[in-house]
Amino acid sequence: MLKYSSASLNESTCRDLEHQNTTEREARLIAFTLAIPTPARNFRRFCSQAASNHWLAISTVFVLVLVQFLQLPRFELVLQHPLYSGFLSSRTPPDQGFSKLYSPFADEDRVCLPKTATGAVASPSGTFNKPYQRSMTLVEEAQKVAREFDYPASELQRAIERFGEQMRDGLQRSGSTLSQIPTFVTAVPNGTEKGLYMAVDLGGTNFRVCSIQLHGNSTFSLTQSKVAIPRELMVAKTSKELFSFLAKQIEAFLKQHHEEHYEGHIRRRKTMSKGEGFKEEEIFNLGFTFSFPVQQNGINRGTLLRWTKGFDIADTVGKDVCALLQEEIDALHLPVRVAALVNDTVGTLMARSYTSPGKTGTLLGAIFGTGTNGAYVEKLSKIRKLTELNDVASYDTSTGEMIINTEWGSFDNEQAVLPTTPYDAGLDADSVNPGIQMFEKRVSGMFLGEILRRAVLSLVRNPSVPLFSDENSSLNDVHSTTNIADSSGLWRTWGLDTSFLSIAHGDESAGLRITRQALDKEYGITAASEEDAEAVKAIASAVGRRAARLSAVAIGAVVLNSEKLRESETEPVDVGVDGSLVEFYPGFEEYIREALREVPEIGEKGEKRIRIGIAKDGSGVGAALIALVAGKVNPPTEND
Numbered sequence: 001m002l003k004y005s006s007a008s009l010n011e012s013t014c015r016d017l018e019h020q021n022t023t024e025r026e027a028r029l030i031a032f033t034l035a036i037p038t039p040a041r042n043f044r045r046f047c048s049q050a051a052s053n054h055w056l057a058i059s060t061v062f063v064l065v066l067v068q069f070l071q072l073p074r075f076e077l078v079l080q081h082p083l084y085s086g087f088l089s090s091r092t093p094p095d096q097g098f099s100k101l102y103s104p105f106a107d108e109d110r111v112c113l114p115k116t117a118t119g120a121v122a123s124p125s126g127t128f129n130k131p132y133q134r135s136m137t138l139v140e141e142a143q144k145v146a147r148e149f150d151y152p153a154s155e156l157q158r159a160i161e162r163f164g165e166q167m168r169d170g171l172q173r174s175g176s177t178l179s180q181i182p183t184f185v186t187a188v189p190n191g192t193e194k195g196l197y198m199a200v201d202l203g204g205t206n207f208r209v210c211s212i213q214l215h216g217n218s219t220f221s222l223t224q225s226k227v228a229i230p231r232e233l234m235v236a237k238t239s240k241e242l243f244s245f246l247a248k249q250i251e252a253f254l255k256q257h258h259e260e261h262y263e264g265h266i267r268r269r270k271t272m273s274k275g276e277g278f279k280e281e282e283i284f285n286l287g288f289t290f291s292f293p294v295q296q297n298g299i300n301r302g303t304l305l306r307w308t309k310g311f312d313i314a315d316t317v318g319k320d321v322c323a324l325l326q327e328e329i330d331a332l333h334l335p336v337r338v339a340a341l342v343n344d345t346v347g348t349l350m351a352r353s354y355t356s357p358g359k360t361g362t363l364l365g366a367i368f369g370t371g372t373n374g375a376y377v378e379k380l381s382k383i384r385k386l387t388e389l390n391d392v393a394s395y396d397t398s399t400g401e402m403i404i405n406t407e408w409g410s411f412d413n414e415q416a417v418l419p420t421t422p423y424d425a426g427l428d429a430d431s432v433n434p435g436i437q438m439f440e441k442r443v444s445g446m447f448l449g450e451i452l453r454r455a456v457l458s459l460v461r462n463p464s465v466p467l468f469s470d471e472n473s474s475l476n477d478v479h480s481t482t483n484i485a486d487s488s489g490l491w492r493t494w495g496l497d498t499s500f501l502s503i504a505h506g507d508e509s510a511g512l513r514i515t516r517q518a519l520d521k522e523y524g525i526t527a528a529s530e531e532d533a534e535a536v537k538a539i540a541s542a543v544g545r546r547a548a549r550l551s552a553v554a555i556g557a558v559v560l561n562s563e564k565l566r567e568s569e570t571e572p573v574d575v576g577v578d579g580s581l582v583e584f585y586p587g588f589e590e591y592i593r594e595a596l597r598e599v600p601e602i603g604e605k606g607e608k609r610i611r612i613g614i615a616k617d618g619s620g621v622g623a624a625l626i627a628l629v630a631g632k633v634n635p636p637t638e639n640d
Helices: 010-017 022-031 042-053 054-070 073-080 134-146 153-173 237-255 257-269 321-331 344-355 422-430 445-460 501-503 510-523 532-563 579-582 588-597 604-609 619-631
Strands: 098-102 111-116 192-202 205-217 220-228 283-289 294-298 302-303 336-342 362-368 373-381 401-405 575-578 610-616
Touching: 010 111, 073 510, 134 445, 134 532, 192 445, 192 610, 192 619, 205 619, 220 237, 220 619, 237 257, 237 321, 283 321, 283 344, 283 619, 302 321, 321 336, 336 344, 336 619, 344 373, 344 401, 344 619, 362 532, 362 579, 362 619, 373 532, 373 588, 373 619, 422 445, 445 501, 445 532, 445 579, 501 510, 501 532, 501 579, 510 532, 532 575, 532 588, 575 579, 579 588, 588 604, 588 610, 604 610
Parallel strands: 192 283, 283 336, 362 575, 575 610
Antiparallel strands: 098 111, 192 205, 205 220, 294 302, 362 373, 373 401
């Protein structure tokens, strides 16, 4: 940085300033501030010119304002230095004198600052160096919004009781708020199972094929491939076009990863005229994860109710999707049997049960991600509506149990016990399914970002709350006026991603730097202050904590309904979970546990016995395990 000669700011110069007029003092201060390389012999000439030409001083001030607005790094320290103590507005009377102060640029540089009548250096003042003061209004208003998401223990208890009531109602009849769908899966693995199984997953625009080798010690090896579904097949005229494509992907997978088994099967098929038939171990049992609405009436039977996610093949509606896939597999003479139709939440339960430590089977599989759902093990004697279902396939009754798919996203659609804020109400009104999936709309990742956006926007639009708004740059700790771009996601419905909640809630960086960077880069909110970030963090944390406590309602209700805590005082109650919220939102599980401890029937002792563990790949490993169970119940016959 260019510097003044120390000779130009010696003690006599400082004394001379006491007798110079105001304009000349300002000009000299301006010259130093801009670090103009003026030699000592020319400096008095510069001051004299400034004194006789106000336009020079005004122009210099304009340059300073422009520099401050653009936040050029060369001047950042200068503009914040005490030298700049409001010289624009301070007109020091001649009798107040000046004080000497070393500048930050070099030891020999000295500047002259006004002194008060008592001799103390004057406090910084003026537009550019007003002390930054926190707005108590913003703090208080942010805390007020955050408190709207409080979910006390009393409400938690009421919700658990109602959840239990709706669980029992759903087991009695069809058409209840909680669907409580029988899956016909009647056993869970314990980690000792062995064998090679297949799984396929049609969950959207991609089709995944897997083979899973179970090692019998709670571990497994997985091989997989994935292919995009051509757009024309998503809207094909007939079912055959799509399901033929899926079967060909299974064939390609077998050729690539299990060539010996595939070729061996083809050779044996050529000898069928000798009546040798097939042996059970020569056939792959396959679990079919089909993530579309179906009416399931058997472990490998399910009728498509409607397409979603961009698929529209009218010919398929009302048909058994397992039978459609099996037909195309048989047409290619593949050694594969569609053994089970799989829901990914049920798969989560199965995957956790296989990999969980100890011999205790898993009670509940739960997903807390983009959506939320749970599947749990229920006593067959409680599933009264099984007798009402038409055309139900046979199922194993020896275990006395069956896994139930709760579809708990629809819990309390009546909103008798669910907490509701104006932000929840607005989100529901603008959703594609108002009045439906009310529990999911308060818990799942698809909706939490939108809840936060609406809560933050309520403060932005309140003229009395200074969130993301400054009268001038001196009111902001980064000394630049905050701005929200017109294209910011803050202005758009669904414009704020739920991942931002994790960023804000977990931010422990100095000055909440990470949150402020995210606001800038992802949402076009530039120069957000630390106080702005604190307000956003407080609300984000409140939204996330409420979601976790509501998640505890579902978990707690299932645990209490099972009576597992009463049956034994030592055995753990195992819960498998999956999803981005439970994996990546900081402290999500601890918030769940905090809520469980507040439930009188669980308490601290019961909460410690609830073992929560991550269960990955329910649509892959879980589907293969369901195929294993299904194969034991309905082994393949010795024919084509």
